[in-house]
Amino acid sequence: MTVLITGGAASGKSALAERLAVALNDGNLAYFATMQISDDECKTRVAKHRLMRAGKGFETIECPFGIPDIEDFAGFDTVLLECLSNITANVMFGLGKKPDETARFILADISRLCQAARQVIIVTNEVFSDGCDYDKLTLDYISALGAINRSIAAQVDVVIESVCGIPVFHKGREAVRNYESVF
Numbered sequence: 001m002t003v004l005i006t007g008g009a010a011s012g013k014s015a016l017a018e019r020l021a022v023a024l025n026d027g028n029l030a031y032f033a034t035m036q037i038s039d040d041e042c043k044t045r046v047a048k049h050r051l052m053r054a055g056k057g058f059e060t061i062e063c064p065f066g067i068p069d070i071e072d073f074a075g076f077d078t079v080l081l082e083c084l085s086n087i088t089a090n091v092m093f094g095l096g097k098k099p100d101e102t103a104r105f106i107l108a109d110i111s112r113l114c115q116a117a118r119q120v121i122i123v124t125n126e127v128f129s130d131g132c133d134y135d136k137l138t139l140d141y142i143s144a145l146g147a148i149n150r151s152i153a154a155q156v157d158v159v160i161e162s163v164c165g166i167p168v169f170h171k172g173r174e175a176v177r178n179y180e181s182v183f
Helices: 013-024 040-053 084-094 099-116 136-155 173-182
Strands: 002-007 029-033 058-062 078-082 119-123 158-163 166-171
Touching: 002 013, 002 136, 013 040, 013 078, 013 119, 013 158, 013 173, 029 040, 040 058, 078 084, 078 099, 084 099, 084 136, 099 119, 099 136, 158 173
Parallel strands: 002 119, 002 158, 029 058, 029 078, 078 119
Antiparallel strands: 158 166
């Protein structure tokens, strides 16, 4: 099963994704961490997420610039990728890829991941509805992330938006019907 969880900043999407990953898993859990730690705010956020995962059985794999080779995560039943907005920024700005190159690169990685793991839960951010005017570089990032989100949403089994911690199903609720207690 593949699941995309989206939502705004601090909307509860990470907690929801972790609960669902633990509920779906019947083997080994991997957490693909994409945040590149660049300042104290990032350190604080990473520490918070590590604390949230503590004792849940996740093995954390740092991958800020792309999904690792399959050998690095072979044997994992369930993979939680957190999150597309970070990896998109890292690939686009850190590796210097254009928006369309960024989207192709990340979508190829996600495709490999979904073929290798039985269950994949992908977290992304809703960055498209604030109504602000941005410079071209930021608009390019938003465009790349939007293309990635749309492509993944079309391919996955379940799409959930976390709104104030409340899951809103846009696709595939029946696929997770047996996991109602998670929600």
